[in-house]
Amino acid sequence: MKTKQTIAVIGATGNMGSAISRALSNANYRLLLFAKDQAKLQTLVEEIRKSNVVADIESVDCSVNASWEADIILLAVPYQAEKEIAEKIREVANQKVVVSISNPLNTSFNGMVTEPDTSAAEELQKQLPHSKVVKAFNTTFAADFSTPVIDGKQVDSFIAGNHEEALQTASELVVAAGFYPILAGDLSVSRTLENMALLLIQETIKSNYDWLAGWKVLHH
Amino acid sequence: MYDLFFKKFRERIDLSPEEEIQIKSYLIPKKIRRRQYLLQEGDICKHIAFVEKGALREYSIEGGTEHIILFALEGWTVADLFSFLTGEPAVYTIDALEDSELVLISKSSHEELLQTQPKYETYMRLLITDAYIALQKRLTSSISLPIEERYKNFVETYPDIVQRVPQHMIASYMGLSPETLSRVRKKMLNQK
């Protein structure tokens, strides 16, 4: 596709937000970055422009405006903040693809704050009933974006969602970021994906992987 | 965000508040900035765009020359209809002449609305009829009227476009060179 799609990255200065923004700035997208800390955001935009002079990237000082202008909205914020942002952007996110990357972990990293019969992505879908919510990038660490091939293997990135178009869109984002896309199933599969993230985080802390780790389905 | 869209709708067909809510749930609010593309030739046209605010143009590029087939200002609808309907690659490019606010309808939403909301179907039939009439008039005048008359017609029919769109684009829309159009305008001014 020649026509560039516009992605709003909300929470662009966070670990994940900046990693995703950097990765996607090398692909055929126009990026609108939003973060509360505008000074930090400015620094990030300049940094990305410096490393890639043709990057189509801009900072925006309002999450609603960024989402209004976007075709795809990527919420790179923690679970609690995700709910808050979703309230604000509900109207301008109508019928758009909204990517949820959050993992609703509790503060001791040993469980979820969501009930077992739901997930962060499903809760977001309830909040945004006319948007196309997809779960993606929640099983990949920020460091993986600069090193998507670990130990000779390309890290898998799992995607879950209910809308064909949205899954396709998310899959293109995953490929653009350098990962191998796996369409895991409908949005309820997010429960599994969020728990996979929890397990990976626990393993990473325990075994001291230095946050460069990922999931890979091995098969022949 | 959808004010003009529903105002235009209501001018043709009554809508209950429930029907408006139902239709609204399918609409995509989208801003686009000047000079940005909504659609590039060769891609598949996936949306119909209604202009809430601003101005867009639709054109084909042949041998490096742009031929403008449509200007879409507030209240107009723009798409590469053939591509939208058939899924074939678009022959037209659509870009923004001003910062604009659009209401987009995706192909899947369009089809669902046609199935579930008879008033939407009727409205779409009216819109395409209007667009067809405008084209028929344009072709008639371009074939049978002298250039001065055509330009006069254009100015009378679309005073806003004349105000907001550069002359060389109007020349392209009329199939004239910018020089010819400028000569015609000068002549018309002198006559006044």
Next chain:
Amino acid sequence: MLEPLIAHFESYLPLKESEMQLLEGRVTQRKIKRRQHILQEGFPCKHYSFVVEGCFKMYGVDQKGNQHNIQFAAENDWIADIGSFHSNKSSKLFIEAIEPSLILQIEQQDLYFLYQSIPKLDRIFKVIIENKFVELQNQVLQNISSTAQERYAAFLEQYPKLALRLPNTQIASYLGITPQYLSEIRNERS
């Protein structure tokens, strides 16, 4: 008498028996002689005409009296100055039979009645007009952008069967060129 029209509608969507009956009394059949006009400049276009047999041209006349064909319609096609038809304003166009023809005509009130009582017709006419819109848009684009050769090629694509049926003068008028120039183009192509 309505079979060709019903078959045409049913090529888009099947109609119920009751819907077919509604068409009766709303559609008039007419035989048209060669060179006879069904629309004259200065009068409103009263009918949407469906061609069962024969062939028509729609044209405008410029200040010098030259005819400019803007559209042809043969079997299973519609012809009308749609703007005038819906607005009741007087038309700037003529519609004339090129061959002895048989047509089915619908008046404005009858069409509106049919839209109301057969919702399917909304869909059918939406599709018919969409297709005609795309054709007309191509024609407008050709008109502002192309050489006579390209316009002739586009004409052949749009009206493949008519190229053999229509007199040279009519095609030349549609393309906005002289009949002599059209013959040259045809010779170049063959």
